[in-house]
Amino acid sequence: MKHEYQLIYNKLYEHYGPQGWWPAETPFEMMMGSILVQNTSWRNVDKALDNLKPFLKPEAIDKLSIDELAQLIRPSGFFNIKASRIKYYMEWFKSYEYDIDLIKKVDKHQLRIELLSIKGIGPETADVILLYAFDTPIFVVDAYSRRIFHRLGFNMPASYDTFRKQVEKELPRDLALYNEFHALIVKHAKEFCKATPICDSCPLFGICDRRLD
Numbered sequence: 001m002k003h004e005y006q007l008i009y010n011k012l013y014e015h016y017g018p019q020g021w022w023p024a025e026t027p028f029e030m031m032m033g034s035i036l037v038q039n040t041s042w043r044n045v046d047k048a049l050d051n052l053k054p055f056l057k058p059e060a061i062d063k064l065s066i067d068e069l070a071q072l073i074r075p076s077g078f079f080n081i082k083a084s085r086i087k088y089y090m091e092w093f094k095s096y097e098y099d100i101d102l103i104k105k106v107d108k109h110q111l112r113i114e115l116l117s118i119k120g121i122g123p124e125t126a127d128v129i130l131l132y133a134f135d136t137p138i139f140v141v142d143a144y145s146r147r148i149f150h151r152l153g154f155n156m157p158a159s160y161d162t163f164r165k166q167v168e169k170e171l172p173r174d175l176a177l178y179n180e181f182h183a184l185i186v187k188h189a190k191e192f193c194k195a196t197p198i199c200d201s202c203p204l205f206g207i208c209d210r211r212l213d
Contacts, residue, residue, distance in 0.1 A: 005170045008152070008204065009177065012184040015203035016191075027100050029056050031093075034128045035120070035149050038074040047075035048135040058098040062090055085120030092118050100133065108136050123160045131182065137175045139167040140182045144189035152208030153194060168202035 001067055021082075023042070024030035032052065036045045051072040057062055061069070062185065065200065070083035096103050103111065115126035123141070129135035141163050149156055156163045171177060192202040197212065 003052075004154075005014060005167050007207065009171075009184070011203050011207070012188055016184055016187050019180060019187060021179060021183035022128070022173050024132075026056070027133040028058060029080050030087065030132050031089070031129055032056065032061075034125050035089060036073060037127065038078070038082065040077045044075050044077060044192055051075070058090065058093060061086065062094065074155040081120070088119045089121065104134050107132060111136070121165075127164070128182070135175055137173045137178045139171070141165050142182075142185075144193075148185060148189060148193045148204075151197065151208060151211050152204065153211060193198055
């Protein structure tokens with residue numbers, strides 16, 4: 001049925017309201033958080049970002065050695081790997097003189113290709129950066145969206161981009177909608193659609209196939 005994704009969005013938005021995402025004070029903090037959150041919880045990212053607070057400007061991060069950076073982000077786990085990824089990202093960001101407005105003028109398809117070419121930046125990380133830092137309406141595919149849509153009854157393709165385009169084909173190119181949709185999916189996965197779901201009072205119960213396999 002057409003517009004199923006819009007229906008899901010509407011029900012989640014009606015239940016939870018606006019989420020005000022991404023949880024960061026600046027676009028640059030958002031970018032750092034998107035790398036730090038790989039394979040860890042946001043609680044651990046918060047600790048790492050607290051350590052980084054005095055350095056949350058591109059020029060300051062650039063001046064840190066990779067070892068200094070790794071120690072600051074230790075609470076996020078895999079800190080040596082993530083420090084390297086941040087440094088690779090900073091090389092790319094510096095090529096645009098750390099100018100977010102300049103980056104926003106780049107063709108979005110080309111910009112996504114550039115982000116995916118950075119070592120350690122996969123599709124999910126690239127897309128949250130595109131969405132929350134560079135104002136690109138794009139659907140972020142993550143483990144939460146796969147879990148929720150599977151249980152609702154969707155047969156999602158294994159390919160990240162095929163799944164992403166499948167959702168985007170049914171939704172308007174509305175930045176605010178995509179911004180909220182990702183945040184609402186994360187919220188719902190933590191509130192109701194957990195690994196062991198809480199189906200009672202779930203706002204999506206009436207449209208869910210409850211596929212729990």
